[in-house]
Amino acid sequence: MSVEVQAKAGKTRLRLWLKLLKTSNAVETALRDRLRTEFGTTLPRFDVMAALARSPEGLKMSELSRRLRVSNGNVTGIVDRLEVEGHAERHAVAGDRRAMEVRLTGKGRAHFDTLATAHEAWVNELMGAITEAEAARIMEDLDSVARDLEEKR
């Protein structure tokens, strides 16, 4: 590839990145707004609840942190707040006094079901401009970026 063509591809990727960032920020902001105004909650709390909903047996703090790719200290704070709300509970882990298992409460599960339904509808509304065929194609491209990034880690 010539130097000129390389430079052009570079500028195109930079533009793509800026647009990708702008679009995902716009969608994310809309979701945060709606979670806040319609349900008085936040995206981080929703994310933690979603992870817990997929593991009814409970998850250790470190496992939650690993799955959501956020720091341990971050999970501590979010679970603290979910506990205050009565949506999650910490339980001692038999055989390891260092660890804590976190579970949704009944109230938390019911609340999450409501949130998840609304969330899926919102995403569909916000991303309505993309057809299924386009979605599949973009996902493939993003997958190749994600795989690349995974390797670098």
Place this chain on the structure above:
Amino acid sequence: MSVEVQAKAGKTRLRLWLKLLKTSNAVETALRDRLRTEFGTTLPRFDVMAALARSPEGLKMSELSRRLRVSNGNVTGIVDRLEVEGHAERHAVAGDRRAMEVRLTGKGRAHFDTLATAHEAWVNELMGAITEAEAARIMEDLDSVARDLEEKR
């Protein structure tokens, strides 16, 4: 479209959103890491400097806030820190004692040039898995989402 096909397209869009979010978070985290470890700065400061670099005559606080789509209070804090570092300066605006014009200092401009060069190379490295043709196509799709979101605002 049948109910079944609609539901399927809905699930595909949700998956696309989750992948979009994951990928852009991964790229953004890599960029934040490198700005921090290699230059001791942050993405918000980089973003403000980038906006200021494009307007050498200076920008008012409110204009900065509007362009970056962040709150006024947020800009106050970031500009405070850039000022402490000696990378930006606030100036009174002739004819409006409420307003402040912000500009990069000479030091700030030199610093930003270094950052911007590194930033562009990083984005190219991180998004290297995407060819120019794919990039162009994805940008079109994202544009349609962004336009849609613009209208909803």
Place this chain on the structure above:
DNA sequence: CAAAGATATTTTAAGCTTGAAATGAATCGG
């Protein structure tokens, strides 16, 4: 001109986020 409304910015309170340090507990090698 004075009151009312609009505009520019800062302040405040609350939450999210991180990396690093601290704590307490488990495990491992000798």
Place this chain on the structure above:
DNA sequence: CCGATTCATTTCAAGCTTAAAATATCTTTG
């Protein structure tokens, strides 16, 4: 068994972010 290391979690300090309230100034209108 004991000292060293590793592991799970929390605490801490700093920065980013927002919405809402507070300030100060400008503009419009009666």
